[in-house]
Amino acid sequence: MKKLKRSARLVEMTQYLLFRPHVLIPLTTFADQYNSAKSSISEDLAIIKEVFEDEGLGELQTLAGAAGGVRFTPKMTKAASLRLVEGLCAQLQQTERVLPGGFLYMTDLLGQPSIIQDLGKTFATAFADEDVDVVMTVETKGIPLAYATASFMNLPVVLVRRDAKVTEGSAVSINYVSGSNKRIQTMSLAKRALKEESRVLIIDDFMRVGGTVRGMIDLLQEFNATVKGIGVFVESTEAEERLVDNYVSLARMTAVDPKTKQVGVFPGNYFDEKEG
Amino acid sequence: MKKLKRSARLVEMTQYLLFRPHVLIPLTTFADQYNSAKSSISEDLAIIKEVFEDEGLGELQTLAGAAGGVRFTPKMTKAASLRLVEGLCAQLQQTERVLPGGFLYMTDLLGQPSIIQDLGKTFATAFADEDVDVVMTVETKGIPLAYATASFMNLPVVLVRRDAKVTEGSAVSINYVSGSNKRIQTMSLAKRALKEESRVLIIDDFMRVGGTVRGMIDLLQEFNATVKGIGVFVESTEAEERLVDNYVSLARMTAVDPKTKQVGVFPGNYFDEKEG
Structure with missing residues (x-):
């Protein structure tokens, strides 16, 4: 000794x-x-x-x-998270990031582990008081954010697949309507991946209408699970109506002007002043 | 002050x-x-x-x-990495993990951020002396490993997609033959995701014949990039010939006996005794 x-x-x-x-x-x-x-x-x-x-x-x-x-x-102080997010918003507003279809290129930023770590720490702070068993996301781009969040909360990650993979055994699948393009899509979760009645925190990188998150919520019902929180990195303010309430967003983007390629990106509802 | x-x-x-x-x-x-x-x-x-x-x-x-x-x-000492891997091997050998087609269920272990962190630290140690610019992986299950490795090396992650996604702009695609089932598949990488002549470390969760890794190597040639290292978590020793040389594996699994569902999982070539 x-x-x-x-x-x-x-x-x-x-x-x-x-x-x-x-x-x-x-x-x-x-x-x-x-x-x-x-x-x-x-x-x-x-x-x-x-x-x-x-x-x-x-x-x-x-x-x-x-x-x-x-x-x-x-924990990460709200001031430190805001500094981080304001820096990211400034970068995301660059017009050369606008892609056909009004999408925004943000893969490079989400490829920086130090940024991902701090975003994950922010989500972990936002949901620190919730009693959560697992962090869940759907492939692909939300995965690093979900792992970062989970590591700061000492929780496992459960991954929803866009199709049932042979390497995961029997799975529960549901169909859902993607909000953006109204296409019917499938997502599935291996039966052994999630215990019945788990308390789940959903993390994703982007939300427009909320079809994907809504799909995850519906899928969780098949496992009698409870959603204890929803966190998205960027939400689009373009949608008039959302399929999801009560989520935390770290950034908000406006609709992209297809001619000028102008887009506004601002801090999300996590930073809104709460009314006393 | x-x-x-x-x-x-x-x-x-x-x-x-x-x-x-x-x-x-x-x-x-x-x-x-x-x-x-x-x-x-x-x-x-x-x-x-x-x-x-x-x-x-x-x-x-x-x-x-x-x-x-x-x-x-x-860094992680080889002894500490071996303790970790031996523990994982013992769990992976459980017969209830064997899935139809001779696959092994390991999603639960790869869903534990603390395990992922230590595997990433092991890869970071294995490739510490290589001059690398980015860590690359292909979706989906290698993503957390790639991020963990990259975070300990202070490098960005580049993600190869199984199909070209609209949210990433123009992309280079190649076809490759998946070693296991001989099907032709596609993988693609956004043009702006990787600078020309980058030095790349490839990380993936599983390798049988090496078709997927071989595909990544071929894709990298389109970017005039150099592969500085290849790390896989589990390699299958089933294949007689591999499409890839000079990789580091952390674990090795034998072919699964379809009747008894027996499978052997052992520490990988990273732990082999080097000849003096």
């Missing part, structure tokens, strides 16, 4: 906590690991807690008692 | 470095940020370096001189 100085212990404990979000760690784990008194460990944790809070990294909660310990909940 | 004690500074610097892999950080950044002498910062870094190395978290490299600074390279 190693005996560490406070300085080395602080480095070790910091990395240990950062890599184990939402896990309750008994103080005895640290005390045994570092061959230190619990009182020293408590002092270490007070230092770490203060820095984490000053830096807006998240909360370090200490639970007293026999079943007690310390738990790290990663 | 804040003036921090050493204890708080160590916590801050630890988290700062962990979140910025492969980035060269000048010592003046820390000195200015914490209003401390460079000599104190150097002492802090020596403590952090020792803990990171003892814990097998990675290397902290200090570069002297005017353009100098400190750089954190996340």
